[in-house]
Amino acid sequence: MTRCLPALLASLLLSACAPSPPPTQGTVTTDQGRTGVTGYIRYWPGDLPIVLSVPHDGALAPAGIxxxxxxxxxxxxxxxxLAEAIRDALQARFGRAPHLVxxxxxxxxxxGNRPLAEGAADPQAAQAWRDYHGAIDAAEQAVLARSPHGLYLDIHSHGHPKQRLEIGYLLKADDLRLTDLRLDTDxxxxxxxxxxxxxxxxPAKFSELIRGATSLGGLLGARGLPAVPSPTESLLNGDPYFSGAFDIEAHGSRDGGRLDAAQLEVPxxxxxxxxxxxxxAQAIAESLEVYFERHFGTRLR
Ligand SMILES: [Zn+2]
Incomplete structure (x- = not known):
């Protein structure tokens, strides 16, 4: 979202942070992370080309906001x-940690997963919203300083009846019901x-990228985590489904960002x-290894 929030904000965010040692290869960042202006956002820098964020699991509810x-x-x-477990699994598998916000x-x-006007009504909340996106911007810049590309995963929980991961790419259910031919030619x-x-x-066709054997859903399904879209799970009429929201709109590549992105809704x-x-977390780590090699042409280890 560097085009929306100036890079200055990210640098201000980091300069205002509590000091945090740079991550060292082979070690998990175990401190309290970096914080923004409000102290409500924590950012643990990493050294993989992967950014994780968790916007909706905050426990702090000060009466003043x-x-x-x-x-x-x-x-x-x-x-x-779960995001921390994913970080641990990636660290164990690759010897490097993802960025976590x-x-x-x-x-x-x-x-944070809504536009500012909907996501925050109060000045302190608005500052936390800016801190959150500033931290993701900082993580994105750190990834792109080392790599021409990277993946941003926004982690959520859903309460839908079907116990399967819902992977959002900003494509609506109607898009996901198109034929492979249409996906690959339109x-x-x-x-x-x-x-x-x-x-x-x-090198893959678009249908493979989003629902084939080497799609995120396909790789996870092969490791025992049912997911939609994937080769084996589809959206029936009436199935509730989260297609992704502001986080991956703002930080994904649809509108020109350099990180690709998905919203992961976990049952x-x-x-x-x-x-x-x-x-x-283990299945996600294994899947990302294959995914990066197949689609980004990058080995994570
Ligand atoms: Zn959520």
Whole structure:
């Protein structure tokens, strides 16, 4: 989102932060992370070309910040713990950590995954919103300083009946019901997805990138995590489905950003216990290894 929030903001954010040692290869960043102006946002820098964010699992609800009066305020339970498990699994597998950005302020007060006008009604909440996006911008810049590309995953929890991961690429259910032929020949579909840049880089056809065997959903499904879209899971009429929202619009490649992006909505059974989170994180780490090699042409280790 560097085109929306000036780079100056990211540098101000970091200069205002509590000191944090640079991450060292082979070690997990275990400190409290860097914080922005408000102290409600934590950013643990990493050294993989992967950025994780958790906008909806904040527990802090100070009385001095009024509750939002419009929009969804439900907390994404276990989303932060899952993101931390994913970071640990990536660290263990690749010897390097992803960047991790967490909003610790309750969704009742701020929603980073919505435009500012909807996500924050109060000046302090608005500053937390800016800190959150400034931290993701800083992570994006750190990735791009080392790599020409990278992947941004926005981590959420869903309560839908079907216990499967919902992977959002900003494509609506109707787009996902198009034939492979249409997906592969109508370039406007890829152009409105959060994988726009990757769709031009990968040797794979667009249908494979979003629902084939080497799509994120296909790789996760092969490792025991049902996901949609994927070769085996599709959207029936009436299936609830999260296609992605402001975070991946702002930081993904659809509108010219250089990171490709997906929103990961995780069902309860894949995030509710430490064992389930570890298994989910392990499958994600294995899948990303194949995904990066196949689509980005990059080895993560
Ligand atoms: Zn959410």
């Amino acid at each position: 009024p509750d939002r009066t419009t929009g969804v305020t439900v907390r994404d339970s276990h989303a932060r713990a 967490v909003c610790e302020l309750s969704r009742r007060k701020v929603d 370039a406007t579909v890829a152009a409105r997805s959060s994988l726009r840049a990757l769709s031009r880089r990968t 309860r059974m894949l995030r509710d216990t430490p064992e389930h989170r570890a298994a989910t």
